[in-house]
Amino acid sequence: MDKVLLLHSSTDGQTVKILNRIKDELSELYHCDVMDANTVPDIDFNAYSKVMIGASIRYGHLNKKLYQFIEKYAEALKNINAAFFCVNLTARKPGKDTPETSKYVQTFIQKSPWTPEVMDVFAGALYYPRYRWFDRVMIQFIMRMTGGETDPTKEIEYTNWDRVGAFAHRFRTL
Structure with missing residues (x-):
């Protein structure tokens, strides 16, 4: 093999x-x-x-x-x-x-x-609850700018x- x-x-x-x-x-x-x-x-x-x-x-x-x-x-x-x-x-x-x-x-x-x-x-995927505080805030900022999900309780697999x-x-x- x-x-x-x-x-x-x-x-x-x-x-x-x-x-x-x-x-x-x-x-x-x-x-x-x-x-x-x-x-x-x-x-x-x-x-x-x-x-x-x-x-x-x-x-x-x-x-x-x-x-x-x-x-x-x-x-x-x-x-x-x-x-x-x-x-x-x-x-x-x-x-x-x-x-x-x-x-x-x-x-x-x-x-x-x-x-x-x-x-x-x-x-x-977004795994907000798993991220450290800094990463969560930065990713929320980026997602806000790009029209994405910002709810910090969500986990979404795209x-x-x-x-x-x-x-x-x-x-x-x-």
């Missing part, structure tokens, strides 16, 4: 949840290793037939450690079947939910030395799971 490496750069866990759903979709065909790209030790990419990276946006940016990881492994990533997805709350809005229309994915493509073969963007499944299928066909 081929091995697949599934990497995440997650802040509040929705990216990990999405990656685990993808793992479930792939598990009949592949052995899947799931790792945190922000803390993973050295990786032997020769042990894997494919790689997927999922990353979340916090306050308008991907984690700097993700970019460091990609710079470190750029050549290996260029030489393996690979996919990337971005998770953010802006993608809850039609017209901002594709790699071509997501400013975050476009910024990633400009800043990264690696351009994945397959990409997508998924809406994340992720389109059918779309995640379709992305897993596209990854299988790489």
